[in-house]
Amino acid sequence: MRRAMVRVQTTVNGQPAEFLCEPRQSLLECLRDILGLTGTKEGCNDGNCGACAVIMDGRLVNSCLVLGVEAEGRTILTIEGLARGSELHPIQRAFLEQGAVQCGFCTPGLILATKALLDRIADPSEAEIRRWLANHLCRCTGYDKVVRAVRQAAAELKEACR
């Protein structure tokens, strides 16, 4: 049986990307199963864990709640697109240096959430960080070291802007 497929043209991690998907497939599925970008994780598939977060046209979205066809003409950043060549992004480095990664399953979502936060507020308070991250579950860390990582990244990025 042939199912109706839709052609989608989009930009992923700075490169044009084109794929065929079923209308019912989520962006998360398209990234993972069609484009092979398995760095974006599926924790719940219903918008309640944040593991699948990506940045679409500058906004943080749960990719399990976006349809693949909605990516048409958009610009998408996934965890695979954050490092600069062979250098980790300062947010990635901060997560490692602060010990904010345990199992690492929530990490891609948390790192992209941090990027989206710091793009908006360069120097967030602890309360702002916690409120922003509250859409992302992390079962391993108790969030303490995650918050510290966000603060380190904020400080470094601010320094770099000077």
Added chain:
Amino acid sequence: MSDRPYEVIGTRPVRHDGADKVTGRAKFGADVRLPGMVYGYVLRSPHAHARIRRLDTTRAEQFPGVLAVVTAADLPESPDRPVDLVEGTLPLRYVRANVLARDKVLYKGHAVAAVAAVNRHVAEEAASLIEVDYEPLPAVLDVLGAMREDAPRVHEDLRMREFGETTERAGNIAEHFRFVLGEVEPSPTGEGLVPKGFADADVIVEREFRTAMVHQGYLEPQNATALWNQDGRVYVWTSTQGAFSAREAIAWVLDLPVSRVCVYPMEVGGAFGGKIRIYLEPVAALLSRKCGRPVQIVMPRRDVFEATGPTPGTVIRVKMGARKDGRISAAQVWMAYETGAFPSGQCAFGAMCILAPYDIPNLVIDGYDVVVNKPSTAPYRAPGATQAAFAAESVVDELAEKLGMDPIEFRLKNAAREGTRRADGPKHARIGCVEVLEAMRNHPHYRAPLEGQNRGRGVALGYWFNIGWYSACTISVNPDGTVNLVEGSVDLSGTRTSIAMQAAEVLGLRPDQVHPVVADTDSIGPTAVTGGSRTTYATGWAAYEAAHDVIRQMKQRAAMIWDVEPAAISFERGVFRTGERTMTFAELAARLEETGGPVIGRGAVNPASAGGSFAGAIADVEVDPGTGKVRLLRFTSLQDAGRAVHPTAVEGQMQGGSAQGIGWALFEEYAWTAEGAMANSSLLDYREPTALDVPPIETVIVEVPDPEHPFGVRGVGEANIVPPPAAIANAVYRAVGVRLRQLPLKASALVDALRAREN
């Protein structure tokens, strides 16, 4: 720190798998992509308890895009026997029945059949075409109800084990055991035993506690990818805590020799005890055998809640007596744990821990494991101990209050020490119970004034015994002076690094000069699960042995080069030396080819036990008496790590365990419909703590080295989850004067209790 005895141990290097974990490159189970791979979906029971009258898969098989359908009829029917499942022994028929139900479904979510298809949507659609004719049966959902003689039976063939022997008694009680210490006498009813010592007690507190079933709540759903190869070997890629325990369980269920199964342990997105059992692996393998292609199954989150191991809800009664001088004179405990659809041994673990922090002369503990029509329970971080400590530590707090003593001083007066006998028999080895309590008493948090209305501070203590078990490790020397370390321990949270650091310490290398690799079951010797807080302890010990084996062999090479006896060569801080002559590790590593070929060190250990770990918690709360909302103002976790190999990782364990304990205390629970369906099987309705629910978690690492371990390490993965619920409940009492004896400490229950007090 100048008094640091070690170069590497106690430092905080970036973990070896760090770059992979922050770039999305780390491969978790669901990230496996194999040529020709297809996707599976499992059909599950809508009933909590029902007989399967008829199962017809014809329409699913004919659905376009479907490659295979399997049911319990595809499982082999080898003779039943008991199999050792890490956390307890179970008849093989029960293990198989949990993988795919045969004639009865025992809980909502119980697997009934599975479909492999070109994608998961097609597989799911096809599964909905499978016709199952169920005859619903009455379900038992509550542990006390299930214990009654006239309760509906979960298993017709279950016979109670009592005091280690199988009895003739049919019912839902799988096991009754008893621990006794000191002087006891028959109870007035003649049915059991009671401890002596209540007669000299000046105060006695006797209470009943209940805790709800909760889930480990890892973020990564269960998954399995299997290939039944045309040569008869079965390859499985999965997120498991133990590649070897998974290999055994898969082989048993499929009735294959273990050597025909190879398990590739993938990165694990959280486990906490819940990824020891197998669920999808044999199903994916059977589907693969039928269709000749690799099959991947990833559980939907709903199925993770409904069909993988939550941890038992409990009813626990604790009676304790103490004298005016502050000494506990007797304790009696009655505990019943709901094990879900199949027996599990967690009540015994709880019983081993419940009174372990204290030196109590006379005690009796009776424990019951009870089956109910709920998912088969699995260990959760210090399995059984958190529920037990909630009960015991609440009673200890009440005793201290009645005696007018500071709760930490009261605990110190009764604290277990080296040589104190545990309820389950063995004496404590060198433990850090007193040291943890002293660290709590001396901590600025405990001394800081806490002002304001409806605010209170609570403390509690927790214990987990930790396990040893077998681990294997090899170290091969690279010509550039680094080493590769191959290990069988799955890395859940950074143990590649804590193990590599122990090898680095011996070899005089930097941690980044040791490259750790977690191997599949074809490539390394058997290694027990990552669980029981054993990995940094036991596999680290194996790495220590392997590193010493490397040094021994390298000394022989140096001896050959220098033409001296190996015994004349010393090795310290990375330098081989005899007389005036020296060679660095790297210099010698470059000369292995000319001196006899590769050097491969080997470490294999099997410590019978491990040093137990104590943890304490101090919690400040503020209660809103109008809404019953409990807000955590400050939280400190303290734990004996023996020797903290990687302090950042140790702190991370303490903070993570504390956050889980906070969730368990305040809002996590399985909610049930009257029919026995989980009513909140999503991450929206089953509330795990977010960054807004927990305060910054302060940590204090206490170091009382374990005398057995070469570096004094104690496992730190578990004890930290044990005290938070009791500490928070005790804090709520100090804040508003009511004691809640049910987890979670629900806002509604708190409001009711406050209203009841007013009336």
